[in-house]
Amino acid sequence: GGGTISGSSCGTSGAQTTVNATIRVTSGTYDGGCQRFNAGSALGDGSQSEGQLPVFRVENGATLRNIVIGTNGADGIHTYNGAVLDNIYWMNVGEDAMTIKSSGTTTVRNIEGYDADDKFFQINAASTLNVSNCIIHRAGKVLRQNGGTTFQINVSVDRCDINDMGEGVFRTDSSSSTARLTNSRLHDAGTVCIGPWSSCTQSG
Ligand code: ADA
Ligand code: CA
Ligand code: CA
Ligand code: CA
Incomplete structure (x- = not known):
């Protein structure tokens, strides 16, 4: 695989802030200036317990940019009706x-993330996800369409460095969903396509 892969340009030494209530981005752009947002205990403990709250919730095509999610990631970032996530660590x-x-197109670019015990991207609604320039190291899998669901998702992942997956890259239970991996570097990434994907391809 080729292409330039640089991940996020935010380092991890920005000012730190504790988030005790989900930050909701409903329009325009929220620019975090590469500050480090650590989930407070009100959101969860970053374990594998379900029902934790997200640090950010981005809606209706709004943009979240220049964010570091710190050492307590709780339930990360939720998107509703489409969103743009740019330069997230x-x-x-x-x-x-x-x-x-919820349904919509979510665009994710210039990101990197570490130590997801299970899933990195979790897809709970019929939607489109386009990811480019990412570094994902140590996870169970890059993406999971919610278990037992048969709606259609369409996923593309371009220019990503995927290293040390416990299980693999893309997993679905839906025979109408599609996934495409291009121009990426894989190392110990497990099985690329898991489940009855309508189409799931790797190239470049
Ligand atoms: C698990 C769980 C789902 C949902 C999902 C998530 O797959 O079974 O109900 O909570 O995680 O969104 O994290
Ligand atoms: Ca979960
Ligand atoms: Ca979750
Ligand atoms: Ca973790």
């Missing part, structure tokens, strides 16, 4: 890194 993914909660 997850120091230690919590229950998962990002969840699509």
Whole structure:
């Protein structure tokens, strides 16, 4: 695989802030200036318990930019009705890194994230996810369509460095969903396509 892969340009030494109530981004752009947002205990502990709250919730095509999610990631970032996530660094993914909660197109670019015990991207609604320029190291899998669901998702992942997956890259239970991996570097990434994908391809 080729292409330039640089992940996030936010380092991890920005000012720190504790988030005790989900920050909701409902329009325009929220620019975090590469500050480090640590989930407070009100959101969860970053373990594998379900029901934790997200640090950010991004809605209706709004943009979240220049964010570091610190050592408590809780339930990461949720998107509703589409969103743009640009230049995000997850120091230690919590229950998962990002969840699509309702339909729309979510664009994710220039990101990196570490230590997701299970899933990095969790997809809970019929939607489109386009990811480019990412570094994902140590996770169970890059993406999971919610178990037992058969709606259609369409996923593309371009220019990503995927290293040390416990299980694999893309997993679905839906025979109408599609996934495409291009121009990426894989190392110990497990099985690329898990489940009855309508189409699931790797190239470049
Ligand atoms: C698990 C769980 C789902 C949902 C999901 C998530 O797959 O079974 O109900 O909570 O995690 O969104 O994290
Ligand atoms: Ca979960
Ligand atoms: Ca973790
Ligand atoms: Ca979750």
